[in-house]
Amino acid sequence: MPTRECGMERKNPKAAASALRNVKIVHTIAWAFFAGCIALIPFMAWRRQFTVGLALIGIVLVEVLILLANGFRCPLTNVAARYTDDRRDNFDIYLPLWIATYDKQIFGTLFVAGIFYTLVQWMRA
Secondary structure (H helix, E strand, O other), X not given: OOOEEXXXXXXXXXXXXXXXXHHHHHXXXXXXXXXXXXXXXXXXXXXXXXXXXXXXXXXXXXXXXXXXHOXXXXXXXXXXXXXXXXXXXXXXXXXXHHHHHHHHHHHHHHHHHHHHHHHHHHHHO
């Protein structure tokens, strides 16, 4: 008889592995997109392309609101949890464990620094 864990019937381990792989791919692409946005913010400020920089800040703020609404957890983490019992910090994404562990601290700091740098550059312009 199949067991139910994390809301998913464990009848087909291959299907679960495939679903987890798909979630991890989507999650990694989304992470790369937002990490790229954060990395581009100070570059756009340096180039004095403030409209683009502010758009990037807005995009990342939407993601921050989504994280806040989900207890500072990506909604894709909850989806991935249906397909595995693994709960390491990178069980739901293709990132090295140390980056997945400190992701919010690293990119949160870079985001705030990018906003600050953008404001300074804007005031100088």
